Amino acid sequence: xxxxxxxxxxxxxxxAAATPAAAQEGHPLKGSWIGTWAGNHNQGNDLxxxxxxxxxxxxxxxxxxxxxIPIKNATLNPEGWVVRFEADAKDKAGKAITxxxxxxxxxxxxxxxxxxxxxxxxxxxxxxxxSRQ
Amino acid sequence: MFAAALAAVLLxxxxxxxxxxxxxxxxxxxxxxxxxxxxxxxWRNPHVHVxxxxxxxxGSVNWAIEAESPIDLQxxxxxxxxxxxGDKIRVEGIAARNGSHQAWGNSIVIRATGRSVFTxxxxxxxxxxxxxxxxxxxxxxPRLGAAAQGGAQxxxxxxxxxxLADTGSPGSPAGSIAMDTWGLLRNLADAPKVAxxxxxxxxxxxxxxxxxxxxxxxxxxxKPPGGPRQFQLAYGVQFVEDRDRKRIFVLxxxxxxxxxxxxxxxxxxxxxxxxxxxNPLYYGRSVGKWEGDTLVVDTRGFNEDFWFTNGGLPHTDQxxxxxxxxxxxxxxxxxxxxxxxxxxYTRPWSSSSTLRWVAGEEMPRHxxxxxxx
Numbered sequence: 001x002x003x004x005x006x007x008x009x010x011x012x013x014x015x016a017a018a019t020p021a022a023a024q025e026g027h028p029l030k031g032s033w034i035g036t037w038a039g040n041h042n043q044g045n046d047l048x049x050x051x052x053x054x055x056x057x058x059x060x061x062x063x064x065x066x067x068x069i070p071i072k073n074a075t076l077n078p079e080g081w082v083v084r085f086e087a088d089a090k091d092k093a094g095k096a097i098t099x100x101x102x103x104x105x106x107x108x109x110x111x112x113x114x115x116x117x118x119x120x121x122x123x124x125x126x127x128x129x130x131s132r133q
Numbered sequence: 134m135f136a137a138a139l140a141a142v143l144l145x146x147x148x149x150x151x152x153x154x155x156x157x158x159x160x161x162x163x164x165x166x167x168x169x170x171x172x173x174x175x176w177r178n179p180h181v182h183v184x185x186x187x188x189x190x191x192g193s194v195n196w197a198i199e200a201e202s203p204i205d206l207q208x209x210x211x212x213x214x215x216x217x218x219g220d221k222i223r224v225e226g227i228a229a230r231n232g233s234h235q236a237w238g239n240s241i242v243i244r245a246t247g248r249s250v251f252t253x254x255x256x257x258x259x260x261x262x263x264x265x266x267x268x269x270x271x272x273x274x275p276r277l278g279a280a281a282q283g284g285a286q287x288x289x290x291x292x293x294x295x296x297l298a299d300t301g302s303p304g305s306p307a308g309s310i311a312m313d314t315w316g317l318l319r320n321l322a323d324a325p326k327v328a329x330x331x332x333x334x335x336x337x338x339x340x341x342x343x344x345x346x347x348x349x350x351x352x353x354x355x356k357p358p359g360g361p362r363q364f365q366l367a368y369g370v371q372f373v374e375d376r377d378r379k380r381i382f383v384l385x386x387x388x389x390x391x392x393x394x395x396x397x398x399x400x401x402x403x404x405x406x407x408x409x410x411x412n413p414l415y416y417g418r419s420v421g422k423w424e425g426d427t428l429v430v431d432t433r434g435f436n437e438d439f440w441f442t443n444g445g446l447p448h449t450d451q452x453x454x455x456x457x458x459x460x461x462x463x464x465x466x467x468x469x470x471x472x473x474x475x476x477x478y479t480r481p482w483s484s485s486s487t488l489r490w491v492a493g494e495e496m497p498r499h500x501x502x503x504x505x506x
Contacts, residue, residue, distance in 0.1 A: 023350050026437030026449040027333060027476065055331075055451060055476040078336030108340055109348035 023111050024132070027053035029076055029083065035130035037101075037119045042091045043067055049130060062087055062099075069099075081105035083115060097121040103128055153179075154315035155227075157347035159199075159237040163228040167196055167236065168244070171220040176203055176213035178499065181251070183216060183241065185224070198224050198238040200251045204368070204497045209253050216243070216250060255367075257291035257489045265463030267426070270376070275426050275460045277372035277381065288386065288496040289466050290369030294486035297361055297442035299328045301471070301483030316444020318342055327446065334447045334477040341445035350439055351388060355501035357415040358388045360432075360441030360454060361470050364488060368497040381421065381428075386496040395419040395430050402433055413450050415439055430456040449476030464490040 024031050033049040040047075043063060051060035051074075058074035067089065074085035087099040103117025115130040169187035172195060183198040200206065206215075216222065221244045229235040241251050268280035279287050294300075296316030310326055311319035318324060324339050341348060350356040358366055368386030375382065379398035385391050393416040402418050413436035421430035433453040435441070441448050457469040471483040 023354060023356060023438040025350060025440060026447060028337065030437070030449075053449065053476060055449070076333060078333045081336075108337070109344060 028081065028105055028108060028113065029053060029058055032133045033115060033130040034133055035115075035128070037126060037128050039124060039126035040119070041124060042097070042121075043069075043089070047128070047130065058085070060085075062089075071101075076105075081108060083117070089121075091121075091123060097123060101128060103130075153349065153352045154313075154317055154346040155237050156313075156317060157345040157349070157352075158229060159227045159235075160230045161227050163230075165224075165226055165228045165236050167198075167224040167226075169193070169196065169222065169224075171216050171218050171222055173218060174213055174216050178202055178204075179501070181206060183222075183224075183238065183251075185222060194234055196224075196234045196236060198226065198236055198241065200238050200241070201253045202499070204499055205253045206251055208497075211251055216241075221245060258491065260464055260489075267460045267462055274423060276374065277428065277458060277460060277466070278374055280463070286495055287490055287492045288369045288371040288384075288494065289364075289488040290367070290386070290491050290496075291489040292365050292486050293488070294484065295365045296444040297328065297365075297446060297470075297472070297484045298326075299482040300485060301469070312444060314443070315346055316442065317346055318444075327444070328472075328482055329479045330446070331477055331479060337447050338445055346443075346445055349445065351501070355389055356439040357391045358385065359415040359417065359435060359439050360448070360452070361456075361468075361472075361484070362440065362442050363388075363393065363416075364468050364486065365443050368499050369488070369491065371496045384496065387499055387501075389501050390498055391416070393419065395421040395428075397421045397423075397428075402431070413437075417452075417454070426459055428458040430454075430458070432456065447477050448472075448474050451476040464492075466490070 029051045030053045031051060033051065035047055036045045037043070037047045038045055048063050049060060050064050051058060058076060060071045060074065062069035062071060069087045069089045071085045071087045076083050082102070082104055084102045087101070089097055089099060091097050099119055099121050101117065101119045103115045106114040106116060111132065113132050115128070117128045119125060119128045167185065167187050169185040171183060171185050173184040175182040175184065179202055181200040181203055183200060185196050185198060186193040187196050223242045223244050224236065224238050225240040226236040226238045238251065240249060242249050268276040270276055295314050296312055298310055310323045313319070321339060321342055324335060324342065327338070330338060351358055363370060363383065363385045366387035370386060371384040373382040373384060379396065381395040381397060383393040383395065385393065396419065400420060402420060413434050415436060415438065417432040418434040419430050419432040421428050431453070435448065435450060435452045437448065437450050441452065452472070452474040455471040459467045461467060466488040467485070468488065469483065469485045471481055472478065473481040
């Protein structure tokens with residue numbers, strides 16, 4: 001699974017390098033994000049995140065196509081552009097874990113804005129770095 | 134020579150922006166007065182630049198003075214020959230925010246003659262003494278374009294409002310909001326009055342305002358002025374009514390001379406080639422019908438890659454517009470728009486403006502891409 005995620009991440013990275021980031025002037029979270037959640041021994045370091053905004057709720061999926069982890073309880077506080085969401089998954093032993101991701105949007109006006117912060121679950125945690133594609 | 138080259142490098146380092154919010158690049162709290170000698174006049178879109186050597190303690194330094202576009206300067210009688218290398222000039226203006234040797238020239242005076250050059254009038258041409266009646270097709274439907282086939286040229290420009298604000302809702306406070314031509318608020322505390330924004334949208338709007346609209350994708354990346362913005366820009370719009378094919382072309386003078394099609398053949402919004410839910414567009418999908426003397430246009434299917442109004446109000450792909458066009462007299466186009474976007478706003482809201490008929494002229498041909506070589 002980790003290898004698959006890595007291949008997918010590299011593919012997206014190559015695509016992103018070949019084309020300029022698409023402008024997205026709507027909700028700041030909407031779109032595809034790529035980066036790392038360092039030290040994640042269950043899902044691997046590489047992270048893909050696809051987020052959407054329907055006017056009321058932020059929805060999304062972690063590592064679509066490989067892990068397919070839906071996010072839940074997502075919030076964006078425009079005061080400071082603070083993001084928080086959770087996601088239920090399983091560790092390598094099949095035990096239920098819940099990710100809690102907290103971060104802050106940087107470079108807000110730019111298409112390739114960033115999301116940096118932390119991730120954690122019941123077993124481990126680390127730094128989160130994402131940039132919007 | 135070195136100074137001129139340095140100034141050119143500095144200029145190249147700043148994103149050149151077509152016909153933009155001046156305060157995005159220049160600081161009106163940094164007035165400058167410069168006396169010097171013209172070294173070069175760079176006559177090109179989106180802005181003419183006058184380079185001048187200004188004496189200082191180390192000899193001289195080359196400044197780049199930004200002026201209006203060639204289109205506006207030519208309309209006001211100026212040419213690339215108005216200033217020549219060697220002319221001694223006095224410039225009063227405002228300096229660049231980034232500290233480089235650039236300034237926006239509020240006033241450029243040839244010192245030998247005292248003649249003020251590169252001045253531009255933005256006033257609309259005077260109206261005829263007597264109001265002229267609405268031009269109509271033989272079936273009495275109002276014409277939105279030129280009054281007759283061939284010969285009679287003209288277009289719509291000089292918008293009464295150049296940025297959206299919620300002026301159409303009962304009790305709306307937007308009428309008292311002060312903003313400049315590009316929608317930059319005089320007082321940021323007025324932001325909540327502009328439109329009924331969701332919290333994220335209001336915060337993003339304020340963030341854009343705080344940066345003096347310098348992230349405007351229309352100028353940074355030549356993104357089209359979709360939505361009501363096409364009716365807010367200096368170079369106006371032209372309506373070409375293709376009655377045989379039941380469609381109206383809206384030709385847009387600013388941006389990249391794009392056009393938009395309003396279908397009046399009764400079709401719906403779905404199933405159109407080039408625009409459906411999977412392919413949202415800069416100008417959306419427009420279907421229109423006449424209600425009396427008013428063309429009512431329903432437009433949906435916008436993408437999120439542009440700003441739909443001067444000033445940087447956000448929108449999402451849920452944006453839909455009901456636009457009402459009417460021509461109460463020959464020289465006036467009334468534009469009323471109702472904005473509905475549950476992704477960014479808490480309720481529908483509306484705004485109105487008018488445009489003036491500019492008779493006897495072709496619409497200016499301004500191409501943002503001219504500056505993107």
